[in-house]
Amino acid sequence: MTAQAHKNRSPWVFNLDDDTQGIHRKLVSGIQTRIFPGQNVMLSVVRIEPNTTGTVHNHTEEQWGVLLKGECVRIQGDEEREMKPGDFWHTPGGVSHGIKTGSAGATVLDIFSPPREEYKKPGEGFGSANK
């Protein structure tokens, strides 16, 4: 079996650190993601460079985020919360949110339901996000 054939044996298995997988999007300068769309839910593995701020925005889709590595400040509604690895958060549809990093940068697993249509293709930007 070739390496490629082996790799394709289980198309339902992925790895958070495998940059060959997922649909690549640049959300904004310093924030890159890889998108994994499902039927009802979409995963997004987001890498945020140090000292980066993601625009505050909102969208109708429900979102959860899990801080996998590094540190960040999650902006949501009128709050700003410092997050450590293992912290996770819930953002109902329509709630304004953003993120910023310090010197450590961050890797975040975002979960969207329903899937965000505009994230199903490679490209740039937060999609049809408001604001």
Added chain:
Amino acid sequence: MTAQAHKNRSPWVFNLDDDTQGIHRKLVSGIQTRIFPGQNVMLSVVRIEPNTTGTVHNHTEEQWGVLLKGECVRIQGDEEREMKPGDFWHTPGGVSHGIKTGSAGATVLDIFSPPREEYKKPGEGFGSANK
């Protein structure tokens, strides 16, 4: 501000390792979970003890799993795949699946959409899963 008041300030923030959070369920002997229901998607932080096997079952809800800690074998359809931390997998609705651990045990983040109704309350069992 009391510690309790501080803790309640941001009800949208959680931690994967905080056993005081979530709805506790025992899925089967050796497998405990804490459930975090959203509107369209439900998170489940599952701890699987060493040398434990979860029953092969299926349900209509789409599921994703992320291996956070330890090691496991994911059973899905007619395949068995060894998983390391950072590996994640997609299980469309209706596909049979199960899990087993060796000496390391495992912590898995499961993601369900739509939310599994039977997991919105504390209790025991895989719910209405078919077998």
